[in-house]
Amino acid sequence: MKPVIALVGRPNVGKSTLFNRLTRSRDAIVADFAGLTRDRHYGNGKQGKHEYIVIDTGGFEPTAESGIYKEMAKQTRQAVAEADVVIFVVDARGGVSAQDHDIGNYLRRLGKPCVLAANKAEGMHDGQQLVEFFELGLGEVHAVSAAHGQGVRTLVDLALAPLNLPDEPEEAADGEPGVIRLAVAGRPNVGKSTLINTWLGEERLVAFDMPGTTRDAISVPFERHGQRFELIDTAGLRRRGKVFEAIEKFSVVKTLQAIEGANVVLLLLDATQGVTDQDAHIAGYILESGRAVVVAINKWDAVDAYQRELVQRSIETRLPFLKFAALHFISAKKRQGIGPLWGAIAQAHKAAMCKMSTPVLTRLLLEAVQFQSPKRSGMFRPKMRYAHQGGMNPPIIVIHGNSLEHVTETYKRFLEGRFRKEFDLTGTPLRIEMRTSANPFADKSDR
Numbered sequence: 001m002k003p004v005i006a007l008v009g010r011p012n013v014g015k016s017t018l019f020n021r022l023t024r025s026r027d028a029i030v031a032d033f034a035g036l037t038r039d040r041h042y043g044n045g046k047q048g049k050h051e052y053i054v055i056d057t058g059g060f061e062p063t064a065e066s067g068i069y070k071e072m073a074k075q076t077r078q079a080v081a082e083a084d085v086v087i088f089v090v091d092a093r094g095g096v097s098a099q100d101h102d103i104g105n106y107l108r109r110l111g112k113p114c115v116l117a118a119n120k121a122e123g124m125h126d127g128q129q130l131v132e133f134f135e136l137g138l139g140e141v142h143a144v145s146a147a148h149g150q151g152v153r154t155l156v157d158l159a160l161a162p163l164n165l166p167d168e169p170e171e172a173a174d175g176e177p178g179v180i181r182l183a184v185a186g187r188p189n190v191g192k193s194t195l196i197n198t199w200l201g202e203e204r205l206v207a208f209d210m211p212g213t214t215r216d217a218i219s220v221p222f223e224r225h226g227q228r229f230e231l232i233d234t235a236g237l238r239r240r241g242k243v244f245e246a247i248e249k250f251s252v253v254k255t256l257q258a259i260e261g262a263n264v265v266l267l268l269l270d271a272t273q274g275v276t277d278q279d280a281h282i283a284g285y286i287l288e289s290g291r292a293v294v295v296a297i298n299k300w301d302a303v304d305a306y307q308r309e310l311v312q313r314s315i316e317t318r319l320p321f322l323k324f325a326a327l328h329f330i331s332a333k334k335r336q337g338i339g340p341l342w343g344a345i346a347q348a349h350k351a352a353m354c355k356m357s358t359p360v361l362t363r364l365l366l367e368a369v370q371f372q373s374p375k376r377s378g379m380f381r382p383k384m385r386y387a388h389q390g391g392m393n394p395p396i397i398v399i400h401g402n403s404l405e406h407v408t409e410t411y412k413r414f415l416e417g418r419f420r421k422e423f424d425l426t427g428t429p430l431r432i433e434m435r436t437s438a439n440p441f442a443d444k445s446d447r
Helices: 015-023 067-082 098-110 127-136 152-163 192-200 251-261 277-289 305-318 339-352 358-371 409-423
Strands: 004-008 041-047 050-056 085-091 114-119 141-143 179-185 218-224 227-233 264-270 292-298 326-329 383-391 396-402 431-436
Touching: 004 015, 004 067, 004 152, 015 041, 015 050, 015 085, 015 114, 015 152, 041 152, 050 152, 050 251, 085 098, 085 127, 085 152, 098 127, 114 127, 114 152, 127 141, 141 152, 179 192, 179 251, 179 339, 192 218, 192 227, 192 264, 251 277, 264 277, 264 339, 277 292, 277 305, 292 305, 292 339, 326 339, 358 383, 358 409, 409 431
Parallel strands: 004 050, 004 085, 085 114, 114 141, 179 227, 179 264, 264 292, 292 326, 396 431
Antiparallel strands: 041 050, 218 227, 383 396
């Protein structure tokens, strides 16, 4: 499991800037005024061999009793509860405030590992300027500049040090040899626990007609026709602004970790509600994680012909990026259509672990180029020479040649269709990487 780091502090101390630095992204909006971030924001980071999940939070006011600041404080408390370690961000230039003391008192009472980071410390060579932050009672103060990247690597090392992580990262997706890790993911109350109970033939998991019944990622061993599975029932993913109950505080992180640790993810949708924005958000995370996926529409027996047509149209419009995934219509409660799911799951796992030989890939590539050449860019036309497999789960195809940086996304999709058809890659994402050969004469001037 990836460790979780929460960024906590009062408004406008640079938490979102630090979040973007840790995740090497621009996912968190940054501006020079307070209160911009309100919900929790999750991202993936990596330093050396260690990967982690980082949570950006809004400005924390532990004593807020009403209004938006009370709801923001709830979000921050949940982030702290989910985290393995907290980075308390303060403003090195603004000095210690009463709000910093309130946050410091709250963190000390929790007793969770905490690192104190004084942000905006660029140009502060005199450590005496940070002495006042020792009165917060959280130990040593670490000067950083999130905007300039100064001291950030050291800060992450200090945050991960108390967790005693192994030198070698865990291969979570591999698991026990011969066992397929299957995660069932979806919004609350779409029937995830009911489906697993139907598979098992017993009331192994609590199933109740109320969103949020499952609070954790539950793992259950299962064997079918000689194939062993590890079924993972995840807590439903809600919009971050809707997750207020303290008892749900671990749901989001546990679900994200379960998806990343799975071999195959069964994305369960609700036919009575159609495909929502949150369904698309979960599907996007599965795709980003590179997991093989099967899509199942549950409660198909509860909708009429008109509603079924609307659901099928919404899948085409909202989930076009999952066209490679098998689609099944089921009723977990009435045990309808759940048998064929196993074939789709096995096919998705087989496709994710598919081995593709270099000669076959190169032949397919050259045949595709002969059928339709990539578009010319200025004076240059991309020249593709050969292809080989660069990884599995998800499969990665690496193409070598010249001027490949000019290959369009449309042409990549054309190549992807050819590769998918040849190797029957139903149910798994496929990533294509272009590697341009270096020009040996690029640095030599004409004479």
